[in-house]
Amino acid sequence: MMSERTGFITRVQSFSACHRLHSKSLSDEENKRIFGKCNNPNGHGHNYTVEVTVRGKIDKNTGMVMNLTDLKEYIEEAIMKPFDHKNLDLDVPYFADVVSTTENLSVFIWDSMVKLLPPDSLHEIRIYETDKNIVVYRGE
Numbered sequence: 514m515m516s517e518r519t520g521f522i523t524r525v526q527s528f529s530a531c532h533r534l535h536s537k538s539l540s541d542e543e544n545k546r547i548f549g550k551c552n553n554p555n556g557h558g559h560n561y562t563v564e565v566t567v568r569g570k571i572d573k574n575t576g577m578v579m580n581l582t583d584l585k586e587y588i589e590e591a592i593m594k595p596f597d598h599k600n601l602d603l604d605v606p607y608f609a610d611v612v613s614t615t616e617n618l619s620v621f622i623w624d625s626m627v628k629l630l631p632p633d634s635l636h637e638i639r640i641y642e643t644d645k646n647i648v649v650y651r652g653e
């Protein structure tokens with residue numbers, strides 16, 4: 514009997530949000546020096562694209578690692594509802610004291626998704642903040 518193979522599935526979801534790179538633990542001068550134009554009090558926006566990748570056995574009966582429709586619902590819950598068309602720094606309590614970098618966003622999304630997915634199945638969160646700025650987080 515052939516053992517079940519292991520596969521990786523990814524669901525891609527885009528959302529729009531604005532933010533400002535600012536750290537309460539730094540002075541105004543340090544914030545300006547470190548974050549530059551991204552520290553502008555007016556804030557700025559991104560059309561983020563998030564790729565959520567799940568790893569698991571390909572079920573011999575369903576042929577699925579998991580139903581992508583379920584993954585879509587989890588992403589709606591963990592990403593779209595809290596972030597889409599929001600100000601990350603003002604509308605998301607987590608970012609009241611955490612700088613809304615894409616690295617920190619990837620950690621937050623990981624921690625939210627891991628609660629919704631089967632144990633040990635979340636493989637990677639990949640976020641495109643711009644076409645050129647990409648962050649990957651794998652739970653380390």
Ligand SMILES: Nc1nc2c(c(=O)[nH]1)N=C([C@H](O)[C@H](O)COP(=O)(O)OP(=O)(O)OP(=O)(O)O)CN2
Pocket residue numbers: 534551557613614615616642643645646
């Ligand atoms: N390590 C990180 N560095 C930066 C982040 C981040 O999340 N992690 N974010 C930003 C800003 O949010 C900014 O909006 C993106 O910076 P930038 O590269 O300047 O983007 P632009 O599209 O304006 O410029 P390009 O030259 O076209 O990339 C900054 N740093």
Ligand SMILES: [Zn+2]
Pocket residue numbers: 532551557558559
């Ligand atoms: Zn930005």
